[in-house]
Amino acid sequence: MRFAWPIIALPLQLMISCSHPQDKTGSSDVAVEPLIVGGDTLESRNKMVETYTGILPCADCSGIATHLTLWHDEFVAEGKYELKQNYLGVSKGGQSRFVYLGEWTTLRGNNANPDATIVELMNVHDSSSVYFMREGANLLMLDQNQNVIKSKLNYLLLNEIEIGATKLNYEILENYFLKNTVSPKKNPSVYFVQSKAGLDSLLGIGKTMTNEIRNPDFNTEDLIILAAPATSVQTTIRVDSVKQRGTDLNIYFTMNTADELSYTITPLAAISVQKVRGIRNLNLVSTYEVVATARVN
Numbered sequence: 001m002r003f004a005w006p007i008i009a010l011p012l013q014l015m016i017s018c019s020h021p022q023d024k025t026g027s028s029d030v031a032v033e034p035l036i037v038g039g040d041t042l043e044s045r046n047k048m049v050e051t052y053t054g055i056l057p058c059a060d061c062s063g064i065a066t067h068l069t070l071w072h073d074e075f076v077a078e079g080k081y082e083l084k085q086n087y088l089g090v091s092k093g094g095q096s097r098f099v100y101l102g103e104w105t106t107l108r109g110n111n112a113n114p115d116a117t118i119v120e121l122m123n124v125h126d127s128s129s130v131y132f133m134r135e136g137a138n139l140l141m142l143d144q145n146q147n148v149i150k151s152k153l154n155y156l157l158l159n160e161i162e163i164g165a166t167k168l169n170y171e172i173l174e175n176y177f178l179k180n181t182v183s184p185k186k187n188p189s190v191y192f193v194q195s196k197a198g199l200d201s202l203l204g205i206g207k208t209m210t211n212e213i214r215n216p217d218f219n220t221e222d223l224i225i226l227a228a229p230a231t232s233v234q235t236t237i238r239v240d241s242v243k244q245r246g247t248d249l250n251i252y253f254t255m256n257t258a259d260e261l262s263y264t265i266t267p268l269a270a271i272s273v274q275k276v277r278g279i280r281n282l283n284l285v286s287t288y289e290v291v292a293t294a295r296v297n
Contacts, residue, residue, distance in 0.1 A: 052139050052157035055088070061096075062089035068139070068157055070104055070119070077106035081121050083130075100124050107131075110146040118146055137162045161250055161285065165243040170273040172239065173214055173223075175206040178266045184227040188237055188255065188267070192282055193223035203270065216272040224282075226253055228267040234258040237269040247280040249273075254286070 050070040055063040065086040072079030083100040090096040100121075107118040110133070117134040124130045131146045132139035141155040142148060149155050178184070182202055193199050195218055202225060205213050216223045226237045240252040253269070 051160040053160055053163070054154065054157040056141060056155060056157075057151070057153040058087060061087045064088070066157060068121075072104075078104060080104070083121060083124060107146070110142070112148060118142070132157070161245065161248075161283070162243075163245075165245040165250060168242045168244055168249075168274050168276065170224075170239070170242045170271045171214070173216070173270040173272055175208075175211050175213055176203045176268065176270050177206055178202065178225075178227050178268050179204050182227075184229050184266070186229075188226040188228045188253070188284070190251070190282060190284055191223075191225040191227070193225065194218060199223055214272070220275055221272040222275050224251060224271050224273055226251070226269045226284075228255070230264045230266045232261045232264050234261055235265070235267040237267050239269050239271050242271070242273050244276055244279070247278055248283055249276065249279045249281070250283045250285050252285045 049072075052066075052068045052070075054066055056066050058064045065088055067084040069082045070079065071081070081100075081102060081104040085098045085100075087096040087098075102121065102123045104119060104121050107120055108115070110116050110118060119132045119134065119139060121130040121132075128144070131142040131144070133142055133146075133148070134140075135156070137159040139157045139159075140148065141157070179202060191202055193202065193216075196215075199216070207213060224239075224242075226239065228235060228237060235255065235257050238254045238256070240254055242252070243250045255267075
C-alpha cells in the first residue's frame with residue numbers, strides 16, 4: 001500500500017509492540033476554574049490534544065481512512081502522535097489497517113510561504129517523515145519537500161472539533177470588571193453563569209455618565225466569563241467565536257500580551273451567548289487546540 005504522493009511513494013510498515021500515548025493531564029496554567037454558579041458545577045479537566053480525520057488518496061486502493069491524534073504539553077508545539085490508517089477496498093486477506101506512534105514537531109515556513117506552520121510526523125515509515133500544513137482548524141497533507149500537492153484529490157484532514165459544529169450568536173459585554181472577592185487561578189479561568197445572582201457574585205459594573213450596560217437576559221442567554229490572574233503586563237482576552245457540537249460548547253479565544261504596566265489589571269472577557277439546552281461540556285479552544293474542558297452536571 002502506498003500514499004498517493006506525486007513526488008515519492010513510500011511503503012507502509014505496521015508498527016507493533018507500541019504502547020498508546022497517554023493524554024497530558026495534571027496541573028496547568030490553562031484550565032477551567034472549578035466553580036458553582038447559577039446551579040451548574042464546572043470541574044477542571046485539562047486536555048492538550050488535537051484530533052483530525054479524513055480520507056486521503058491511495059495509489060492502489062479506494063482511499064486511506066486516516067485518524068491522527070497529536071498530544072503535547074501546554075504552550076509547546078511538539079509531542080507524541082498516533083496515526084491510524086485503514087486502506088479501503090483492499091482485497092480479502094490483505095493487510096489494510098496500520099498504526100504508527102512517534103514524535104511530532106512544528107516547523108516554520110516552506111518554499112511557498114515563509115509564515116506557514118508545518119507539522120512534521122517523524123519516523124512514520126522507513127524512518128521518513130510525513131508533513132502537514134495548518135490551514136485554519138485543519139491539516140493539509142504536503143509532499144516530501146513540504147510543498148502543497150497540486151491535485152484535485154483530497155489531502156485535507158479535518159479537525160474533529162469542527163465537524164458538525166454550528167456557530168452560535170454571542171455578544172461581547174463591555175464595562176464589567178471582576179470583583180476583588182474573585183481570584184482567578186488559571187490563565188484563563190472560565191465562569192459559566194446562568195442567573196442574575198451568579199453575575200452579581202462575580203462582576204461589578206464600570207458605569208459612567210456616557211456608557212450603557214448590557215445585562216444578559218437569562219431566560220434566553222447564558223453568560224460566559226474568561227478571566228486571568230492579576231498581572232502588571234498588558235493582557236487582553238478576546239473571544240473569537242462560540243460553536244456547539246452535540247453536547248459540547250466550544251469557546252474559541254485568543255490571549256495577547258504587550259507592555260509592562262505600572263499597575264496591575266485582571267484581564268477579562270465577558271460574553272452573552274444564546275442559551276442551548278443539553279450542553280454537558282464547555283471546551284476552551286486556543287488556536288484549535290482544546291486546552292481545557294469543563295463538565296456541566
